[in-house]
Amino acid sequence: MNPDSPLLQQLQQQLARLDTQQLRRTRRTTESPCAPQLQVDGKALLAFCSNDYLGLASHPRIVESIREGALMYGAGSGASHLISGHSRAHALLEERLAGLFDANLVDARALYFSTGYMANLAVLTAMADKDTAIFSEALNHASLIDGVKLSRAQVTIYPHQDLHQLEAMLTASQAAKKLVVTDSVFSMDGEIAPLPALLALCERYGAWLVVDDAHGFGVLGEQGHGVLEHFALRSPNLIYMGTLGKAAGVSGAFVAAHASVIEWLVQRGRTYIYTTAAAPALAHALLTSIDIITGCEGAALRLHLRQLIMQWRAAIHTRHWKLLPSTTAIQPIVIGGNQATLDAAAALREQGMWVAAIRPPTVPADTARLRITLSAAHTGEQIVQIAATINQLDS
Numbered sequence: 323m324n325p326d327s328p329l330l331q332q333l334q335q336q337l338a339r340l341d342t343q344q345l346r347r348t349r350r351t352t353e354s355p356c357a358p359q360l361q362v363d364g365k366a367l368l369a370f371c372s373n374d375y376l377g378l379a380s381h382p383r384i385v386e387s388i389r390e391g392a393l394m395y396g397a398g399s400g401a402s403h404l405i406s407g408h409s410r411a412h413a414l415l416e417e418r419l420a421g422l423f424d425a426n427l428v429d430a431r432a433l434y435f436s437t438g439y440m441a442n443l444a445v446l447t448a449m450a451d452k453d454t455a456i457f458s459e460a461l462n463h464a465s466l467i468d469g470v471k472l473s474r475a476q477v478t479i480y481p482h483q484d485l486h487q488l489e490a491m492l493t494a495s496q497a498a499k500k501l502v503v504t505d506s507v508f509s510m511d512g513e514i515a516p517l518p519a520l521l522a523l524c525e526r527y528g529a530w531l532v533v534d535d536a537h538g539f540g541v542l543g544e545q546g547h548g549v550l551e552h553f554a555l556r557s558p559n560l561i562y563m564g565t566l567g568k569a570a571g572v573s574g575a576f577v578a579a580h581a582s583v584i585e586w587l588v589q590r591g592r593t594y595i596y597t598t599a600a601a602p603a604l605a606h607a608l609l610t611s612i613d614i615i616t617g618c619e620g621a622a623l624r625l626h627l628r629q630l631i632m633q634w635r636a637a638i639h640t641r642h643w644k645l646l647p648s649t650t651a652i653q654p655i656v657i658g659g660n661q662a663t664l665d666a667a668a669a670l671r672e673q674g675m676w677v678a679a680i681r682p683p684t685v686p687a688d689t690a691r692l693r694i695t696l697s698a699a700h701t702g703e704q705i706v707q708i709a710a711t712i713n714q715l716d717s
């Protein structure tokens with residue numbers, strides 16, 4: 323191809339514009355298993371950026387289960403779920419997941435997806451159409467935003483945590499079908515959505531409540547079942563999405579809801595139907611992961627993580643930067659400018675620590691931030707170390 327083609331020139335200008343706005347993203351290559359101590363591009367770093375909240379991504383029993391699953395089921399599924407790719411491993415995982423929600427959902431069933439992104443697209447495009455009104459929380463994850471767009475529904479964005487506005491919107495809506503859509507734990511802020519009040523509104527106004535618990539499943543609730551257990555919610559209106567690549571340490575996601583909702587997703591969820599089923603070995607390993615999450619080991623890991631969060635909040639003292647009031651493992655520090663945030667992350671890296679610099683469009687303009695995520699795999703000393711280093715940078 324001609325290197326001077328106008329098409330290429332246009333694209334290169336777009337990339338150059340990212341550079342001038344300090345918005346060009348780069349990838350670093352990790353050379354060791356997911357853990358607090360990482361080899362990254364040849365350098366040892368202490369990492370505070372994974373979503374591996376319980377440290378299960380490198381758990382020996384789960385790694386062994388992938389091997390066992392591959393020996394039992396082979397490397398790949400070979401087809402989509404509705405053709406011949408739905409294996410015993412997928413079926414067992416879905417039964418196990420559905421059982422976690424007996425207390426929260428009526429006639430619970432679960433459906434395993436290859437990714438949370440795909441699960442959200444399936445829920446929104448299958449459950450909503452042009453005669454549906456969707457009320458979407460302002461800080462929702464990109465996958466929910468994309469699902470809402472693809473659904474062709476009438477969309478209203480309600481301001482972050484503003485239930486009065488939401489209620490006014492629900493009152494005014496004439497739509498035959500209504501969906502309220504929210505993250506449970508906001509991925510860039512760490513706050514927990516007021517789900518009991520949201521659910522009460524949904525029941526009053528006859529709306530489904532779609533909850534994305536990507537950062538709650540495995541972490542919240544006494545037994546790690548997630549945000550529905552945390553708030554002891556129960557309703558037939560709930561449509562729950564949990565991911566399995568974060569606290570569960572493997573990959574994929576699931577939707578849990580009334581059996582009729584799940585049956586509809588099997589019939590109409592395009593991102594479920596038109597894709598090759600994930601490797602059965604992953605579903606097999608996830609059975610081990612769920613056993614760990616819901617057993618004593620999971621309870622001990624959650625307790626340790628809660629202690630680390632308290633230790634962090636006691637140790638961090640920023641002056642100009644703003645620590646957000648989060649009680650979860652997501653602990654952002656808002657710096658504001660893109661370059662200032664990149665500089666802070668670079669200074670931390672100089673001192674052997676890896677923290678994500680989050681910039682627009684992932685967060686609103688002028689709210690670029692360090693996103694520190696804590697994991698049960700961290701030690702108390704490591705938490706004190708990162709807090710002291712950040713305190714010093716902002717002194």
Ligand SMILES: *Cc1c(COP(=O)(O)O)cnc(C)c1O
Binds near residue numbers: 505534566574575
């Ligand atoms: C990570 C994430 C997803 C996507 O899940 P994947 O399994 O990584 O595709 C969806 N919603 C939220 C809030 C997330 O943080």
